[in-house]
Amino acid sequence: MDSNTLYYSLDLVSGSGHALNGEQRAALQTSLVLLKKNYKFNRVMFWGKILGIKEDYFIAQGKGHDELKDKQFLYSFNCMEWHLLPPADNAMVGEVSRAAKGRFMGDPSHEYTDYPLKREGDEATEAVELIKVTEERRLAVTVHLIDEEVSVVPRGAFNRTHLGLMNTNRCFEGLSHAEAGKLDNFLHFAKPKKTKKKLIQEQADLNPSIDFLDPLSDDVPKGQWSLQLENASSVCVLRSLLWMGLTFYHVPMTPQHGYVYFGYGCKNLDLPFML
Amino acid sequence: MDNQKQEAAAAFKAFMLKTSTKSNLNLYDHLARLLTKVMDERPPNAVDVIEDLSFRVKRELLPDFQSTLRDLSLSTAAQLLAEQQGLLFSRVDERGEQDEELIESPLPNVNEISFFLEQAGVALGGREEMQRIFLALKQLVDSQPLQRCRLWGKVMGTESNYIVAEAEYREGDEEEEQSPEEAPENEERDADVDDEKEGAEEGNALLPQSTYKPPPAAPKEANGTGVNKYVYYVCTEPGLPWVKLPPVTPAQINAARHIRKFFTGRLDAPICSYPPFPGHEANYLRAQIARISAGTQVSPQGFYQFREEEEEEEPDAPRNSYEQNPDFEAAPIPKMAESMSNWVHHVQHILKQGRCTWVNLAAKPEEELDEDGEAEEKEEEPDEPDPEVGPPLLTPLSEDKEIRDTPPWSAKMSSTLNPQYAVAVLRSNLWPGAHAYACGKRFENIYAGWGLKCAGGFYMPSLPPAPQSEYPSGPEITEALDPSLEEEQTLKATLELQQAAQEELESLQGDEDEDEDEDD
Numbered sequence: 001m002d003s004n005t006l007y008y009s010l011d012l013v014s015g016s017g018h019a020l021n022g023e024q025r026a027a028l029q030t031s032l033v034l035l036k037k038n039y040k041f042n043r044v045m046f047w048g049k050i051l052g053i054k055e056d057y058f059i060a061q062g063k064g065h066d067e068l069k070d071k072q073f074l075y076s077f078n079c080m081e082w083h084l085l086p087p088a089d090n091a092m093v094g095e096v097s098r099a100a101k102g103r104f105m106g107d108p109s110h111e112y113t114d115y116p117l118k119r120e121g122d123e124a125t126e127a128v129e130l131i132k133v134t135e136e137r138r139l140a141v142t143v144h145l146i147d148e149e150v151s152v153v154p155r156g157a158f159n160r161t162h163l164g165l166m167n168t169n170r171c172f173e174g175l176s177h178a179e180a181g182k183l184d185n186f187l188h189f190a191k192p193k194k195t196k197k198k199l200i201q202e203q204a205d206l207n208p209s210i211d212f213l214d215p216l217s218d219d220v221p222k223g224q225w226s227l228q229l230e231n232a233s234s235v236c237v238l239r240s241l242l243w244m245g246l247t248f249y250h251v252p253m254t255p256q257h258g259y260v261y262f263g264y265g266c267k268n269l270d271l272p273f274m275l
Numbered sequence: 276m277d278n279q280k281q282e283a284a285a286a287f288k289a290f291m292l293k294t295s296t297k298s299n300l301n302l303y304d305h306l307a308r309l310l311t312k313v314m315d316e317r318p319p320n321a322v323d324v325i326e327d328l329s330f331r332v333k334r335e336l337l338p339d340f341q342s343t344l345r346d347l348s349l350s351t352a353a354q355l356l357a358e359q360q361g362l363l364f365s366r367v368d369e370r371g372e373q374d375e376e377l378i379e380s381p382l383p384n385v386n387e388i389s390f391f392l393e394q395a396g397v398a399l400g401g402r403e404e405m406q407r408i409f410l411a412l413k414q415l416v417d418s419q420p421l422q423r424c425r426l427w428g429k430v431m432g433t434e435s436n437y438i439v440a441e442a443e444y445r446e447g448d449e450e451e452e453q454s455p456e457e458a459p460e461n462e463e464r465d466a467d468v469d470d471e472k473e474g475a476e477e478g479n480a481l482l483p484q485s486t487y488k489p490p491p492a493a494p495k496e497a498n499g500t501g502v503n504k505y506v507y508y509v510c511t512e513p514g515l516p517w518v519k520l521p522p523v524t525p526a527q528i529n530a531a532r533h534i535r536k537f538f539t540g541r542l543d544a545p546i547c548s549y550p551p552f553p554g555h556e557a558n559y560l561r562a563q564i565a566r567i568s569a570g571t572q573v574s575p576q577g578f579y580q581f582r583e584e585e586e587e588e589e590p591d592a593p594r595n596s597y598e599q600n601p602d603f604e605a606a607p608i609p610k611m612a613e614s615m616s617n618w619v620h621h622v623q624h625i626l627k628q629g630r631c632t633w634v635n636l637a638a639k640p641e642e643e644l645d646e647d648g649e650a651e652e653k654e655e656e657p658d659e660p661d662p663e664v665g666p667p668l669l670t671p672l673s674e675d676k677e678i679r680d681t682p683p684w685s686a687k688m689s690s691t692l693n694p695q696y697a698v699a700v701l702r703s704n705l706w707p708g709a710h711a712y713a714c715g716k717r718f719e720n721i722y723a724g725w726g727l728k729c730a731g732g733f734y735m736p737s738l739p740p741a742p743q744s745e746y747p748s749g750p751e752i753t754e755a756l757d758p759s760l761e762e763e764q765t766l767k768a769t770l771e772l773q774q775a776a777q778e779e780l781e782s783l784q785g786d787e788d789e790d791e792d793e794d795d
Contacts, residue, residue, distance in 0.1 A: 011401035015436070017429065017708055017723030019398035023690050053685050053704065078691065103681055103704065177351070204289035226433040231404055232360060232512075233353035241433070241537065244725065264707065270734040274537045274727075 001258030003032035003044050009258050012249040015230045015237060018049070018262035024058075027079035032060060035074065035082055047073065047147075048245075048261030050139065055106030059143055059261075067158060067166045068191055073143050075108075083108075086137065088144035096141040099133040104265050108136040142265045150240040151189040152216065152248040154180075154257050158189075159209045169210065172255050180236040180252040183227055187213035189259075223275045241275075244268050300336065308332050360514035363410040382416050383425060385409035388719055394689045395700040395712040399429045399438070399723055404513070411513035412440055418517075420445050427507065427568075428708075428722030430560065435540030437509045439564060439722075440517070444506065487743075491636050493628050495524040501623060501631030502528070502565045509560065511540060518542060520561040525629025526553050531562035535734045538726055550737055563726045565625065571709035572622040572720045573672060573701065575611060578603050579621050581669070597621060597668065605715045611699035612686045615672040618701065618711070624665035633663045678705055678730060705729060 001009045006029055010020055028046055036044040041062035050057045057075045064070025074082040099114035114131040159169040179185045192214050216225055226239040238248040245263020291303040309332050313321055389405045399405060416424050427441040496503050508517040534548040546552040546559050579597040611617050623631040675683045683705050689698040703709035708724015
């Protein structure tokens with residue numbers, strides 16, 4: 001959620017069970033402004049909190065001119081001192097997926113090792129390198145994956161210029177109550193994967209300047225998003241069941257929207273059993 | 276590029292062909308008709324009069340439609356909810372002046388709890404939502420004769436969430452539970468047994484009778500004891516009526532241990548799972564609430580103490596009653612946040628059987644099964660199963676088992692900048708969402724989560740049991756290899772030898788008899 005909406009938007013997502021106390025909110029408001037100035041971000045957002053066993057990580061995200069490509073993540077323990085997280089690429093994602101298991105410890109220098117399976121008759125077992133991954137890299141990869149897979153924006157909130165740059169749509173007035181009840185009015189805030197080809201009839205409704213992202217209704221398995229109206233039906237809240245803890249809020253008929261992640265940083269791979 | 280243009284053109288044509296919701300026309304046809312009219316009539320200065328032409332084309336199509344009826348504005352879901360929630364704010368003026376000596380209100384101090392929860396980083400909703408929840412609790416207390424009522428927490432579901440309140444009835448005021456579920460079940464069971472007997476008597480000898488007897492089910496604990504010590508009420512939104520959850524049976528607790536399902540938010544939703552869950556979502560919710568309470572309801576050490584009874588009736592029976600300790604001295608907050616031995620469980624542990632007190636199911640069917648398991652009166656047979664024992668009440672948290680290298684609890688201070696006014700917060704790693712906070716003499720447990728356990732590792736669904744053997748195996752039906760030719764020949768040879776030997780014996784005996792006869 002945007003740093004300048006922190007003071008009211010945290011209340012709207014607190015239905016998910018987590019909140020920040022007054023001290024943390026005040027610290028965030030101050031330090032996010034400082035971050036924006038120091039790193040010259042276009043927009044700085046409070047991304048969420050990953051709960052570890054000993055300590056919790058507060059994560060912030062800074063965006064440059066291109067909303068999809070220019071983004072950087074930072075983490076902190078006390079909401080005041082922020083450290084930059086390395087950008088995650090496919091190689092890092094592969095390493096972390098193999099080595100890191102279990103909960104986050106809360107110590108960025110904690111090392112996870114992957115012990116490769118020994119096959120019988122393998123003589124060169126000693127020469128195999130053990131893959132070691134620090135918790136900082138695991139954090140970078142987890143945050144990157146969550147943002148890629150389950151970040152949400154309402155349809156119409158961002159538009160794409162003819163040059164291909166994505167920016168906020170200043171004419172966005174919010175979804176209506178009826179539109180906010182349908183899952184296909186919410187889009188993934190990540191590079192579109194274009195898995196499903198749309199029929200000509202469906203394309204009639206689409207506007208290429210705002211419909212260039214994947215809608216949530218195309219996600220498989222179906223049912224992994226929980227769409228509810230909360231707070232006396234004034235806020236539309238979307239919760240992801242794949243990465244439990246991601247909450248998206250939108251107040252219908254206003255341009256207020258945002259998402260935040262309060263969770264353990266574990267993907268819910270048991271999802272098909274649970275639906 | 277051409278392809279894109281063609282696609283864009285096709286898309287735009289499709290857009291023009293869409294019919295309007297109000298007038299059942301579409302733009303494509305309207306433009307076609309308009310241009311046809313212009314072609315036919317060829318008006319002068321066509322571009323200036325085109326709007327009038329367009330209007331006339333539309334009017335010619337539409338039938339004259341005038342109605343003096345106005346649409347009824349249907350109340351939206353939000354308006355209905357607001358009406359319900361408006362009732363929360365009405366004050367009961369009947370009582371007028373209240374005696375101050377009246378029973379202390381069973382409601383907790385709501386604003387205080389809300390403040391501490393915010394410090395601890397737990398929320399069930401925004402500030403207004405918390406106020407509504409507490410007013411709904413007050414409504415519950417006013418409508419039911421409760422001795423004690425507490426906000427237990429919030430369980431999230433896919434379609435809507437549950438707000439759960441834990442309550443204890445005043446002694447003597449509890450309604451006698453008409454167990455409508457049990458009575459018809461008993462009747463059905465009797466009817467089935469009768470049918471079976473009749474069927475057997477009619478000579479159902481064609482089909483083999485099954486000798487399978489399901490193991491006896493453990494009886495559920497009485498209201499007010501063990502797992503059913505408290506009564507739970509749920510509602511989906513504060514302001515809507517509270518629904519009482521039924522008491523939980525051991526079978527439901529055991530089934531809940533094996534499945535992993537999200538709640539949907541509808542209490543009558545069926546649970547489709549393997550092993551099949553005996554009940555609906557209301558029972559599943561109640562079972563999870565029982566498990567969460569047993570695992571994560573904690574209090575500072577010394578807050579509760581065991582009641583000192585004058586006669587020690589059964590030294591073996593687990594002590595399951597406690598009372599508040601009037602001499603409680605709160606440990607300093609940093610100590611509470613550091614060491615787990617300053618916190619104790621104050622809810623009984625659930626045994627593997629699904630109950631808090633063990634019941635001996637292997638008892639002889641002649642004797643009645645008592646819930647307390649009066650094992651001392653029965654003769655101890657070597658075949659009796661060992662009684663299951665759980666950790667006793669008021670065990671400190673430092674004795675909790677670790678989940679695969681992770682400690683079961685995480686403790687923190689709520690603020691590092693002002694430690695003297697901070698609150699000690701405990702978070703459970705076994706049941707994500709279970710929190711406890713303590714600040715001086717005040718403490719509280721709260722749950723805000725999905726109602727699922729996190730046992731480290733992934734969920735392994737139970738496999739179906741191995742198929743039962745259809746018949747007992749014996750030598751008559753066991754397959755054996757047919758004897759080979761050589762074996763048959765050797766067998767024949769030995770048989771012939773034996774026969775020859777026997778004939779010789781008989782002939783010898785015959786001679787002896789003849790000799791004996793001759794002697795006589």
